[in-house]
Amino acid sequence: xxxxxxxxxxxxxxxxxxxxxxxxxxxxxxxxxxxxxxxxxxxxxxxxxxxxxxxxxxxxxxxxxxxxxxxxxxxxxxxxxxxxxxxxxxxxxxxxxxxxxxxxxxxxxxxxxxxxxxxxxxxxxxxxxxxxxxxxxxxxxxxxxxxxxxxxxxxxxxxxxxxxxxxxxxxxxxxxxxxxxxxxxxxxxxxxxxxxxxxxxxxxxxxxxxxxxxxxxxxxxxxxxxxxxxxxxxxxxxxxxxxxxxxxxxxxxxx
Amino acid sequence: xxxxxxxxxxxxxxxxxxxxxxxxxxxxxxxxxxxxxxxxxxxxxxxxxxxxxxxxxxxxxxxxxxxxxxxxxxxxxxxxxxxxxxxxxxxxxxxxxxxxxxxxxxxxxxxxxxxxxxxxxxxxxxxxxxxxxxxxxxxxxxxxxxxxxxxxxxxxxxxxxxxxxxxxxxxxxxxxxxxxxxxxxxxxxxxxxxxxxxxxxxxxxxxxxxxxxxxxxxxxxxxxxxxxxxxxxxxxxxxxxxxxxxxxxxxxxxxxxxxx
Numbered sequence: 001x002x003x004x005x006x007x008x009x010x011x012x013x014x015x016x017x018x019x020x021x022x023x024x025x026x027x028x029x030x031x032x033x034x035x036x037x038x039x040x041x042x043x044x045x046x047x048x049x050x051x052x053x054x055x056x057x058x059x060x061x062x063x064x065x066x067x068x069x070x071x072x073x074x075x076x077x078x079x080x081x082x083x084x085x086x087x088x089x090x091x092x093x094x095x096x097x098x099x100x101x102x103x104x105x106x107x108x109x110x111x112x113x114x115x116x117x118x119x120x121x122x123x124x125x126x127x128x129x130x131x132x133x134x135x136x137x138x139x140x141x142x143x144x145x146x147x148x149x150x151x152x153x154x155x156x157x158x159x160x161x162x163x164x165x166x167x168x169x170x171x172x173x174x175x176x177x178x179x180x181x182x183x184x185x186x187x188x189x190x191x192x193x194x195x196x197x198x199x200x201x202x203x204x205x206x207x208x209x210x211x212x213x214x215x216x217x218x219x220x221x222x223x224x225x226x227x228x229x230x231x232x233x234x235x236x237x238x239x240x241x242x243x244x245x246x247x248x249x250x251x252x253x254x255x
Numbered sequence: 256x257x258x259x260x261x262x263x264x265x266x267x268x269x270x271x272x273x274x275x276x277x278x279x280x281x282x283x284x285x286x287x288x289x290x291x292x293x294x295x296x297x298x299x300x301x302x303x304x305x306x307x308x309x310x311x312x313x314x315x316x317x318x319x320x321x322x323x324x325x326x327x328x329x330x331x332x333x334x335x336x337x338x339x340x341x342x343x344x345x346x347x348x349x350x351x352x353x354x355x356x357x358x359x360x361x362x363x364x365x366x367x368x369x370x371x372x373x374x375x376x377x378x379x380x381x382x383x384x385x386x387x388x389x390x391x392x393x394x395x396x397x398x399x400x401x402x403x404x405x406x407x408x409x410x411x412x413x414x415x416x417x418x419x420x421x422x423x424x425x426x427x428x429x430x431x432x433x434x435x436x437x438x439x440x441x442x443x444x445x446x447x448x449x450x451x452x453x454x455x456x457x458x459x460x461x462x463x464x465x466x467x468x469x470x471x472x473x474x475x476x477x478x479x480x481x482x483x484x485x486x487x488x489x490x491x492x493x494x495x496x497x498x499x500x501x502x503x504x505x506x507x508x509x510x511x512x513x514x515x
Contacts (some may be wrong), residue, residue: 062388082396089394100389103380114393 006074013038013170013202019058019068021051021226028054029065030226036219039200041192043207043217045248050223052206053097056172059204060094061085072170090118093168097175097206099155101147101162107134108143111161118166133161136191138184152179160188164195171195171203177212185212192216210249222248277476277498284476288406291398302404309370309405310412316369317362317416318423324361325424326431328352333436342438346446349428351455354421359459360507362420363466366413367499371474374405375495378478379488387479402479406471413467417460458514462507469502 007013016034020027029051036042044052057063059070061077069078075088093114101110111133112126121129134140137157147155156179163171176192177185189212195201196216207213213220220237222230222245230237230245237249247253328349336345378401381387390397425447432438477495481487 057388060392062391082391085391086394086396089392092392094389094392096385096389096392098385100385102386102389103384117393117395 008074011074012036013040013073014059014204015069015071016055016059017069017071019055019065019070021054021058021063021065021067028226029058031068032223032226032228034221034228034231036202036204038202039196040219041196041201041203041205041217043205043213043220044223045207045210045213045220046223047244047248051226052223053174055223056094056174056204056206060092060172061088090166091168091170093163093166093171095159095163095171095173095176097178099147099152099159101155101159103147106144106146107139107150107158110147110158111143111165114162114165129165130161133165134158137161137187153181153184156180157184157188160191164191167195167199169199169201171201173203173205173207175206175208177207177209185209189213189216210251277494280480281472281476281498284402284479285472287398288402288472288475291396291403295403296399297403297407298400301400302408305404305408306412309408310415313366313369313412313416314419316365317420320361320365321358321420321423322427324357324420325349325353325427325429328357328424329428329431329436333432333438336438337436342442343446344450345432345436345438346429346443347450349432349443350425350447350451353424353428354451354455354459356459356507356511358421358424359417359462359466360503362417363413363463363470363503364500366409366416366466367470367474367496367503370409370412371470371499372492372496374409374471374474375478375481375492376488378402378475379481379491382479382481383484383488397479402475406468406475409471409474410464410467413470414460414463417463421456421459454514458510461514462510465506465510466503469506470499473498473502 012035014034014036016032019029019032021029032051032055034042044055046052054063058065059072059077061070061072061080064078069076071077072088073091075084077085077088080088102113105113108127108130111130115121115126115129130143131140134143137160139154139157142150142154142158147158150158156176160173160176163173173192177188180188192203192205193216196203205213205217214234217234219233220230221228222237224244229242230240232240237245240246240249329345332345332348336342336348378387381401387397387401390400429440429443432443433440474495477491477498481491483490
């Protein structure tokens, strides 16, 4: 980690402590509490509009909660200044739901951007890493293209490459396989698992692809209307009595 | 049914809150820019890119505007100049109005429409497509990376464009006086250099720098605070252009008042 850890031995890597967020008078995150150990991959699930992406942004320090605190590696991100947060963010990779690719840069520029920011890489090393990542997501020859020339699925894969380019120890994926075909989705999930296994990465993955994240996540949390209605292991979610959790996990409805 | 009086107060209150948000936001953006400028941490390639986009790409539109502005000034004055036989005052009349007022204001308004609106739209689109969040997630302060280069480019380039625009307007005026009014270019030039003082030129440049400052802060504020998707971006661009135009006239009034 670039910023010295403030965690004691055995403390969780990420702590969400009674986080509440209001938006236009509505409670969009309601007293959410979560803990995530180092090297754990948490699958964050829930219906659309439940607050999953907002929670992810709150953990990343991009959104300040109205109540409660978030700790990442012992640092209270809700109280850190932007300059301190910037130091912490060198160790965080984030994949946005709507890609958030820089449209003023080509694909090569986008994927290589975090490497240039972190520093310590030559242009040859950056080019090699970019090629390696683009090949991994089956897009080997699109480095010169701009985001507006790509399909949604291609943008998602490029955004994935940008998120993992620096091999950060903490990763946040907001719907990494949205809009992808099953084969590419499978490749992405395999890569997520490999990344985690290789480097002990701590990750939070928001996804509606239950089948996919079931294979890669060690823990699951489910949000509904901003409230955390489940937090536990895959075995616990299998046995859960909560109707919405069961429905979501099994992919069935009341109708 | 909603009470009409209550509804009226609701609308007035909403408008007031919106105005207060923007005035406060513009003040806050100015403060943040000053804090970020001490010491300045600029991204070199972004700064050069913005200097090119803001300045070089505005050059043709400024030249065309300036030529016609100078020509119109001469045509307006020409009627009275001919009537009273005051050919020797034509250069002074055109120069005085162009250098002190019309040049900076016309170029400032064109600049606001082209560069300010474009800046708000660009930053606003980046905001609604989460690109600003992505920059922050990559440990980059959007103020240093996006706002500062644009802000400085706008001040510097509007200043230079007004210098070029003033000279072009005078050329436009001289050509018009020669070919449409029959006033010799040498007489136009003599009148200009005899009666125009350096302060007439520098006061226009002071206004240009102030207009660039205002357009920079206002367009960045509206761009960085966009919400509500494409509709929000359109609204922000509209507000940015209107606020910049108002700022140009208000600043012009106060600078003229202080200088005189």
